Amino acid sequence: MAVxxxxxxxxxxxxxxxxxxxxxxxxxxxxxxxYTPFPVHGLDHAMGLRETSLHTAGFIYGITGTTTALSFMSxxxxxxxxxxxxxxxxxxxxxxxxxxxELTVLFAAVGMVMTFCYLCxxxxxxxxxxxxxxxxxxxxxxxxxxxxxxxxxxxKRFLNEAGAxxxxxxxxxAGWWYGRFxxxxxxxxxxxxxx
Amino acid sequence: MKDQFVVPARLKKTSFVLMGVGLLTLLIGLIAFQGExxxxxxxxxxxxxxxxxxxxxxxxxxxxxxxxxxxxxQIAFRRVPEAISMAVPALCAILFIILMIIVFGxxxxxxxxxxxxxxxxxxxxxxxxxxxxxxxxTTATIITMGLWIFFxxxxxxxxxxxxxxxxxxxxxxxxxxxxxVWCGGFLVVFTLSVGSTTPWLWxxxxxxxxxxxxxxxxxxxxxxxxxxxxIALFVVYLKKHGYLTYVNEEHLHDLGKFIFAFxxxxxxxxxxxxxxxxxxxxxxxxxxxxxxxxxxWRPIFFLNLLINFITPxxxxxxxxxxxxxxxxxxIAVVVIAGHWLDFWQMVGPxxxxxxxxxxxxxxLGLGFVGLIIFLVANALTKAPLxxxxxxxxxxxxxxxx
Numbered sequence: 001m002a003v004x005x006x007x008x009x010x011x012x013x014x015x016x017x018x019x020x021x022x023x024x025x026x027x028x029x030x031x032x033x034x035y036t037p038f039p040v041h042g043l044d045h046a047m048g049l050r051e052t053s054l055h056t057a058g059f060i061y062g063i064t065g066t067t068t069a070l071s072f073m074s075x076x077x078x079x080x081x082x083x084x085x086x087x088x089x090x091x092x093x094x095x096x097x098x099x100x101x102e103l104t105v106l107f108a109a110v111g112m113v114m115t116f117c118y119l120c121x122x123x124x125x126x127x128x129x130x131x132x133x134x135x136x137x138x139x140x141x142x143x144x145x146x147x148x149x150x151x152x153x154x155x156k157r158f159l160n161e162a163g164a165x166x167x168x169x170x171x172x173x174a175g176w177w178y179g180r181f182x183x184x185x186x187x188x189x190x191x192x193x194x195x
Numbered sequence: 196m197k198d199q200f201v202v203p204a205r206l207k208k209t210s211f212v213l214m215g216v217g218l219l220t221l222l223i224g225l226i227a228f229q230g231e232x233x234x235x236x237x238x239x240x241x242x243x244x245x246x247x248x249x250x251x252x253x254x255x256x257x258x259x260x261x262x263x264x265x266x267x268x269q270i271a272f273r274r275v276p277e278a279i280s281m282a283v284p285a286l287c288a289i290l291f292i293i294l295m296i297i298v299f300g301x302x303x304x305x306x307x308x309x310x311x312x313x314x315x316x317x318x319x320x321x322x323x324x325x326x327x328x329x330x331x332x333t334t335a336t337i338i339t340m341g342l343w344i345f346f347x348x349x350x351x352x353x354x355x356x357x358x359x360x361x362x363x364x365x366x367x368x369x370x371x372x373x374x375x376v377w378c379g380g381f382l383v384v385f386t387l388s389v390g391s392t393t394p395w396l397w398x399x400x401x402x403x404x405x406x407x408x409x410x411x412x413x414x415x416x417x418x419x420x421x422x423x424x425x426i427a428l429f430v431v432y433l434k435k436h437g438y439l440t441y442v443n444e445e446h447l448h449d450l451g452k453f454i455f456a457f458x459x460x461x462x463x464x465x466x467x468x469x470x471x472x473x474x475x476x477x478x479x480x481x482x483x484x485x486x487x488x489x490x491x492w493r494p495i496f497f498l499n500l501l502i503n504f505i506t507p508x509x510x511x512x513x514x515x516x517x518x519x520x521x522x523x524x525x526i527a528v529v530v531i532a533g534h535w536l537d538f539w540q541m542v543g544p545x546x547x548x549x550x551x552x553x554x555x556x557x558x559l560g561l562g563f564v565g566l567i568i569f570l571v572a573n574a575l576t577k578a579p580l581x582x583x584x585x586x587x588x589x590x591x592x593x594x595x596x
Contacts, residue, residue, distance in 0.1 A: 041595050051514075059512070094470045 009164030035135035065107030127179035217562010238546035253422020267590030281574035367586035409468035424527035451517030458507035502533035
């Protein structure tokens with residue numbers, strides 16, 4: 001990951017935030033992320049985020065669970081240790097179905113949770129830069145990434161016109177790093193430029 | 196905004212043609228199935244009329260369940276299940292006539308518990324005679340059908356009456372309260388009938404020796420998922436013809452989720468019924484599955500699972516297919532056809548035993564489809580398509596999944 005420059009603006013209301021998000025996209029600025037205290041319906045669409053592939057991953061995990069359960073049980077009862085249980089055949093499919101179902105659900109659920117955490121970079125022992133302490137409390141925080149083509153002052157003026165306040169510029173690590181939120185780290189990554 | 200449905204000439208023609216096909220099949224059946232073969236004549240009628248009655252009754256259940264759950268999303272198309280439920284009285288009458296002819300006409304090949312000598316010699320049927328006798332059968336049928344018709348008409352009439360009310364907070368509260376009370380009452384009746392005794396009497400008593408406590412729920416799941424598909428079909432039809440302005444993919448998505456979820460629910464019950472009988476392997480229980488799994492009906496048994504589980508599971512899994520009008524209409528037709536097949540394999544093996552091409556049953560089914568189209572289209576014209584005074588209407592308009 002890389003250390004990048006950002007312009008950060010705070011919004012009080014989602015009614016102001018929504019038009020601002022649209023303006024950012026039409027103006028062509030690079031939107032790093034928008035932090036909200038609650039899930040905002042349609043914000044992902046307004047930000048132009050693509051549809052998640054998490055469900056496709058879930059389907060694959062589920063199929064893996066199905067295959068694992070069926071093949072393992074068939075192997076155990078047919079090859080490794082065939083037993084006569086109540087005169088039932090060695091491949092009693094109906095008896096396998098509940099376990100197959102459970103394993104499908106287990107694989108899909110656990111796999112999807114872990115994939116979700118990976119995609120959101122959430123994990124114990126992993127830290128990300130917090131742009132504003134109230135970003136998940138009661139403020140909407142919009143973060144615009146500065147590239148070679150964008151001028152910081154121009155972006156600040158733009159955010160001001162769009163209704164943001166507490167606009168500031170930060171230089172921070174864009175990705176995650178090893179660390180703990182309850183311990184301050186002397187890492188260069190996370191220090192705002194003008195804080 | 197087109198709020199008043201007018202029956203298009205083409206739909207009317209289609210319904211008449213389908214009803215004609217049904218009547219013609221009935222006539223041919225009357226001539227073709229005589230004497231020994233009359234069993235198939237009555238079994239076909241019993242299967243079709245009970246199936247189509249239960250899938251229209253599912254609309255009343257839909258209204259009751261969503262109202263009781265304080266659901267708001269369905270209000271934009273609530274008049275559609277209401278209109279479908281208006282077919283319940285006519286279909287009740289048809290099934291009632293058929294059942295009475297079977298019971299009092301001594302059609303012992305359908306219900307062999309009707310034969311008094313047979314019952315006297317048979318220990319199991321003697322025990323069951325307190326439940327399986329003509330008097331109880333008739334009384335229970337009259338009471339359940341009467342209550343279904345009463346509650347269905349009540350819910351519909353309340354909804355139409357409320358169109359004339361003022362839109363005030365007090366009237367809104369009153370509307371919600373009385374709807375909740377009546378819907379609660381219907382659900383009690385529905386649970387004790389479709390969820391409990393009614394399928395035992397009408398369908399399970401074909402195999403009078405056999406019993407399954409899952410049977411009623413299995414029948415309910417089958418009719419409920421097909422009933423949802425029927426609602427979805429009418430919603431898509433109306434939307435394609437420019438009605439139901441407030442309905443969009445979001446509502447369709449939720450209907451699609453319902454069809455998806457209850458297809459899996461049906462499979463759960465199908466499997467629970469099958470596995471317990473398979474595991475215990477007791478002759479008095481396995482006799483039901485003998486002709487279906489190991490006899491002539493084997494292909495239908497697996498086709499049933501393929502159409503009603505694998506197809507909706509894989510087809511409706513993707514979000515896009517649940518939000519597309521054409522694909523939801525397609526899967527709705529598949530699901531209805533699939534559960535018609537399910538009812539066919541519930542009735543057929545116990546009555547006329549042999550697997551034959553179901554031209555007669557299909558023809559009757561088309562007749563019932565025509566009848567339902569005719570009755571529902573007629574009911575749709577009777578009221579505006581949007582219940583404009585319902586307090587949850589706004590919630591339905593802004594509905595977002």
